[in-house]
Amino acid sequence: MKFINILTLIFVIVGGLNWGLVGLFSFDLVAAIFGAGSALVRIVYILVGLSAAWQVVPLFASMGSGELAAERTR
Template sequence: MRALNLITLFLVIVGGLNWLLVGLFEFDLVAALFGGQDAAVSRIVYVLVGASAVWQLMPFIRAMSVGETAAEANIGHHHR
């Protein structure tokens, strides 16, 4: 589960950085790397980033339900 959380968090960050580039420079890095927005690989990356965002909603909602202070208290603690 930890590996999946790290992978999805990484993909959400990639998506966020891609949107930053789109917003600042009108440059879609994913499309540039994989052959355009309509290319199959680009579409797969977009779907994986979106699915990762949905996956990351779970820890976000959990953190919101325990309160910000309690969530911040767990920063740096590793759960196995």
């Protein structure tokens, strides 16, 4: 399970950085690497979206355990 969490977190970071580049410079790095409109670009975008959905699970788990509340009290 830890491997999946790390892998999905990497995809979420890649997606976030890509959106930052799109917002700041109108530059889509994923499309530039794999070719705009290619099947690989769609696969990467799908993996980023699925990874973001997967990262909701650890978020709610940490909220349920009180881990986030403990972090706020420091």
